[in-house]
Amino acid sequence: MDFSKLNGLIPAVIQDAGTHEVLMVGFMNQEALDRTLATGFATFFSRTRNALWMKGETSGNRLKVERILSDCDDDTLLVLVTRLGDGNVCHTGDRTCFSTEVELGPKR
């Protein structure tokens, strides 16, 4: 993977392996990717906390990795997961982080 474009990070799109819903986007550095591959649970690098975090490590809402696909430029990952715990991925308690509709332009 090419970690050079974003100061050592790559975006990782988290998609529900069953429903295909996009749940969140996190960032991984090499260590987070290694931990994800070794443990089988999605692990990210938190830009705000400047530390690794296994998603759901405290809440129990871990993300079990089923498949990982890399893109054509090797600078982005698509991670297909099974939601564990209560199945809610967002810190707001929602199933997905993508809940806010953006209004499209009037000219369309």
Next chain:
Amino acid sequence: MDFSKLNGLIPAVIQDAGTHEVLMVGFMNQEALDRTLATGFATFFSRTRNALWMKGETSGNRLKVERILSDCDDDTLLVLVTRLGDGNVCHTGDRTCFSTEVELGPKR
């Protein structure tokens, strides 16, 4: 949207509105988002070319925007699209940019 975390850019996950397949991830700055909203076609900021580009402007394989969802931190977009032209999104000629399987660890 919060463009401050990645030097003026936010990741935009492009998902097929019909099949829910994740097709690519691009980056948008404020201008690219404004153009996307005004035109109804996904427009990105190319980090390598340092310029705006409407996806498919030359190939015809444009991405018609159906819905846009923002995430809980307002720093990532999920863009639901209809594929136009020959329907292939990746520059390799594939339908999706995510075609390379990453081998999962042996301990799983």
